[in-house]
Amino acid sequence: MIKKIKCSTMFSAIAAATAMAFSSSVIAANNVNGQIVDAKKGIALSGALIQIPELNVKISTGKDGRFRFDNLPAGTYNIQVSYLGAAPQVEQISISNDRSITQDFAMLPNQSSVDEVLVIGQRASQANALNRQKNSNRITSIVSADAIGQYPDQNxxxxxxxxxxxxxxxxxGEGRFVGIRGIDPSLNNxxxxxxxxxxxxxxxxxVAMDVIPxxxxxxxxxxxxxxxxxxxxAIGGSIEVKSITAFERSDKAFSIxxxxxxxxxxxxxxxxxxASYSRIxxxxxxxxxxxxxxxxxxxxxxxxENIETDGGWGDIELENINTGADEEFxxxxxxxxxxxxxxxxxxxxAVNIDLQTTSADYYIRSLYSKFSDDEYRLxxxxxxxDGDLQAFTSNSLSTVDAEMDRDTKDRYEEQTIFSTVFGAEHQLRKWTLEYSVGYSKSEEAEPDxxxxxxxxxxxxxxxxxxGPFVEFTQSNDAHNLSNFELDEFVFENNFTEDEETSFKLDLSRQLNFENASADFKFGGKIRQREKFNNASVQIFDDGFDDVTAAQFEAANPQWDLGNxxxxxxxxxxRSFFKQNRNQLELNTLDSNLESQGASFESAEDITALYAMTDVSFDKWQIIAGLRYESTDFETLGNRVELVEDEVNDIEDVLISEWxxxxxxxxxxxNLSLRYDHSDKLLFRFAYTNTIARPAFGDSAAFQIIESKTEEDDGEIVVERQAEVGNPSLETYESMNLDFSIEYYPGQIGVMSAGLFYKDIDNxxxxxxVQDNGMWDGFDEVIQAINGGSxxxxxxxxxxxxTFDVGLLLVAxxxxxxSDVNLPNQADTVANFAIGxxxxxxxxxxTFAHRSESYQFLDQGRTVYExxxxxxxFNLKYFINDQVNVYFNAVNxxxxxLYLYHEDERLNYQYETYGRTFELGFSWNAF
Structure with missing residues (x-):
């Protein structure tokens, strides 16, 4: 069992941070704070830009619409507030020493109609996302909760x-993993x-994001x-999911x-x-x-409904049963x-609690999600x-004498994710202290x-x-289930758990100079993670007494791709297995090989430190800093060898820990630059370095070895092959360059163009790898290794x-x-929506397009999607300000879905799902 590294350092840091916060909880002097809300509904507006032109300082509001300027010199200034879709506002304030000022703003829409609001509908969702994108210090893309409701998306x-x-x-047919800019989902955070x-x-x-409603x-x-x-x-990027909080809504809100x-x-x-409920x-x-x-x-x-090809495609010569002639196939x-x-x-x-005080904010964020998948596959x-391969010859269907299996998969899988984090932000006299303690755990159970x-x-x-569609032909006896004898039961109980505890501490200070401002920030983070996989596989391959599939025959399934x-x-x-399990013969050797070979546990401790500065002057913003991450990794698994020695009549499984x-x-x-040519036009540049740690399955300590000894013409022959993990895998490393131009014309909208470049190693x-000097005597050893760049x-x-007549366009x-084939990288990804x-x-x-993409190699041939x-399509009808009914049409x-072997005519997988129609209602009381 891997021992967890002691958390004394973490708890000491928490205690020190807490003591520092409460011993120094003096409210910062010379500060201005406030909240930006929608004038009609009173709902917080995130992403609004607040500026003090005389001091060349600016800040954008968070989820709760709040802002804060610290350590301002005494004087009289103008505070300007801008928000796409709203009329700008200006208020004059006077700051004297050791004084705090609260200045709130209620924003009205650009239109003169008092019935317009900023927080409802397609325009509102676009405004929220674009304001946050525009005023971010990174290159970002954002989907707000309202925007999610504008699409017929499942998750x-x-x-x-x-x-x-x-x-x-x-x-x-349902979205699971998310990739960014051609980078495989496994390389994102x-x-x-x-x-x-x-x-x-x-x-x-x-993480499969379909588990998150x-x-x-x-x-x-x-x-x-x-x-x-x-x-x-985060080689591709980082995705942050934010759950609902009370302070981003009105004082009392309810929805169903x-x-x-x-x-x-x-x-x-x-x-x-x-349903949701919040109250302040x-x-x-x-x-x-x-x-x-x-x-x-x-x-x-x-x-x-699915058609798949296994075993690859090739050129062969065989006898055509219909013609009796040898033909090339x-x-x-x-x-x-x-x-x-x-x-x-x-x-x-999701349950979130926030406490706002005059000197500190505290929060608890919790989210629990359970996803189950009950699947029965025929x-x-x-x-x-090899001598019977036949296909792709002519329009006629010819046949050969061949074998056929009928099998079933009966699987129930349940995944759960639980995360909770406690954090606080303390406003000290000159510093802001932030810290958080988090715990998250994910599990996957596959019982019975x-x-x-x-x-x-x-x-x-x-x-x-x-092409994609394969046309089958078979003799009548192929559909007579009495011709199929029971050959094997495989019964499994599998369980995986992935658990992480973290502590984060940040200190920042805001300084203001003549025509410039600077934020200094430094801190660290500790992450302790443990993952284990416990596989339990039982293979029964005898004791069936000539049982055939006819004993379990049922009606033909829904399948429109042929007979x-x-x-x-x-x-x-299920009933037969339960009643006869004790009479079935368990293949102990294969069962142990499968179970012990797939079981492992790994632990990972990450310590990170960073320092950065954020400087603004004139029209420039410069963020520069350095991050250090140290990783301690250990893994424990099994070396499992199946020994089949026909010469000495030995058959055994040898198991030892590794x-x-x-x-x-x-x-x-890390370096980021931003240049605001005007209120509407801005430029961004970023030079960043990111990493991605190897997949746990690739770096786990396991060895699955098969050794076979037999006599051939008086000579003893030993064949050995293996599949092994590689705990010494190095991390992916990427140097990234990004440049973008963003133009915000004034109304709710944006035109942007961005160039990006990534140089990825390892x-x-x-x-x-049988020839690398470590596997002498093996005929074949498959292992994950670090390849090229x-x-x-x-x-x-x-x-x-958006247009005044109500039209919305998104494209x-x-x-x-890339210079090599990257998994899941498509040359073109595009979206278009008209509303x-x-x-x-x-x-x-809406229309979503993704061009063909490389997937993997199979039997030496490239497989593409x-x-x-x-x-x-989405349609909503608003009965009143609170209630609407909607209709969605999906696909x-x-x-x-179609995957093929190199040539589009060579099927690998063809799968259809059909259309889905949805009718629903929503009631929102703000």
Whole structure:
């Protein structure tokens, strides 16, 4: 068992920070503070820009609409407030020594109509996001909660795909993982309320964002460049999920929503419910307590129809059964028909508490999400020997004598994410002290998984493939389930846990000079993470007494891609296994090999220190700093060897522990420049250095070895092959350059263009390493190793505008190019949306495009994902200011998923999902 490093340093730091805060909790003198709200609803406006021109200082409001200037020289000044979509405001203030001034602002829209508000509808959501983007000190893209409601998106991942440079990886047609600017999702960072989120899945770091219901989210912020006070593990960028808080809403707010969805292909209904509540309680001495909570539940029933190719494609010669002649064929060793039935359920709860006092703010942020995936899969496997490959020959369907398997996968998977963070910000006389303590845990349980295989042979089978769609032919006996004998049960109980504890401390000071200002900031962060995977696999391969699939026959499944044949009963298989388990023969050797080889635990301790300065003068803003990160990594797993010695009649599994430690550190300089040519036109440049640590599955300590000894013509032959982890993997390292131009024409809109370049070292790839001097006597050893470098460059364009007649246009496109094949990197990603909004109707039609992308190598051939084009539609009708009903149409063009082997005519995977229609209502009381 890996021992956790003692947390005495962390607790000492917490105690020191707390003592410093309370011993120095004198309110800062010569400061101006306030809040920016919407004049009609009283809701906080985040991203508003506040300036004091005489001192050349500026700041933007946070989620709660608050701002603060410290250490200002005595004098009389003008405070200017600007917010896209609102009329600017100016107020004069006088500052004297040792005095604090509170100056609030209530913003009115640019239009003269008093019925207009700044916080509702498409325009409001665009205004919120663009104001925060414009006034950020980084290159960012933002989705606000209101904007999420304008799209028919199932989860947080799908909401992010609408932003410039963003793309998603889908599972069963639903967005899961999010990539940034052509960089694979595994190389990005995800935080919830500033807290790093561990992954519930076994071997990876990336978090599937479909576990986070969009109803719990206040905003999604993507930082495409990072500053020194941010975590460095963000080669593509960093995604921050912020849950709702009371101080970003009115004094008392409540919402409830309900929805019913219908999947056209599977003819299934799916319900969805959500609610939120927040309230601000005034306390004595101008102190305030804010409480906010949200809950969401959804059940989605759907499925997919699938054709896949396994074993690669090749040129072969075989006898055509129909003609008797030898012919040249180009075929695949295995073609699969798959039918899925899936029920996904999401439950989410967020509870946030904020306490605002005259000298400090305290907060507790908590989010819990549970995601379950109940899947039953039927599969027909057409298996062709090397001499029997047949396909892609002509328009006629010819057949060969081949084997066929029918198998099922019965799996229930449950993922949970829990994160909670306590933090505070103390205003001292000259310094601001911020600290937070966080804990997060992710789990994935896969209890009682049951995979069953039935084998058959002697069938006349064939197929023709001229592209995504594969046409099958088979003799009638291939659909007679009595011809398929039960061959194997695989019963699994798997569990993964990923846990992280962190402490963060920041100190900053604001200084003002003549025509210039500077913020100095330094601090550190400690992260302690433990991940383990416990696999329990039992393989039963005998004791079936000639049981056939006919015993479990059920009606034909929903499958429109050809003739699938009868189904196999899920309940019947479960019942048979439960009743006969004690009579089945357990393959102990293979079971131990699979279980012990996949189990591991790893621990990672990260210590980070940074220092930075933020200087503003004239029209310039310069952020410069340095970040240091030290990583202590250790992993514990098993060396598992299956020994099959036919000469000495020995068959055994040898298991021994394998533990490895690996320590490394990084020094990461950082520079960001911003030049405001005018209030409307600004330029940005950033030079950053980021990293990405290897996936836990690649760096885990495991060795799975198979040794076979036999006699061949009087000579003893030993064949050995292995699959091993690599705990010595180095981190990905990236040097990044970014340059962008942003133009805000005055109304709610933006035109922007950005160039980016990344030079990435230490890419991880799988290779045969038996010849590296460490594996003498092995015929093949597969291991993850650090490969070469890659250069990625790109152009990002975005355009958003609104018209007085109610029209809204959103268009963005990102073009990337790399000198090597990068996983999931598409040359073009684009989005287009056109919307219309009036006092009673809001509608939006969207189009998302992603060009073909490299995926991986299979049997020496490159596998690509074909381009993806999806059209969605949203329509809202406002019954009054509080209640609306809506209609969503998802995947209107019924876009499938298609992967192919090098040539678009060579199927790897073709999967369809159908259209989904949703009808719902929302009631919001502010």
């Amino acid at each position: 947080a991942a799908e909401a992010l795909q609408r932003l410039p440079g963003m793309f998603i990886q889908r599972d069963q 995800l935080t919830i309320n500033g807290l790093n989120v561990p992954s519930p899945e076994a071997g990876i770091r990336s 969009s109803e719990l989210i206040s905003s999604l912020e993507v930082s495409k460049t990072v500053t020194p006070d941010m975590d460095a593990d 929503a309900g929805q019913l969805g219908y999947n056209e292909q599977q003819e299934e209904n799916s319900p969805k419910l959500s 309680f005034p306390l004595n001495n101008d102190n305030k307590l804010g409480v906010a909570g949200a809950v969401s539940w959804a059940e989605r029933k759907f499925g997919s 180009f075929g695949a060793a295995e073609i699969e028909q798959r039918a899925y039935k899936i029920t996904r359920e999401r439950t989410g709860v 599969r027909n496997e057409y298996k062709f020997e 998984r049951l995979d069953v295989d039935f084998k058959g042979e002697g069938f006349d089978l064939g197929y023709t493939s001229t 699938f044949g009868p189904s196999i009963s899920r309940a019947g298989i 533990a490895v430690k690996n320590d490394y550190d990084h020094l990461l300089p 890419f991880v790839e799988f290779a045969e 890659a250069e990625l460059s790109g152009l990002e364009l975005a355009y958003t505008t 963005n496109a990102t073009f990337t190019d 219309y909004e009036s006092n009673t109707i809001s509608t939006r039609l 074909d381009s993806h084009n999806q059209i969605d 209107l063009n019924d876009e499938p």
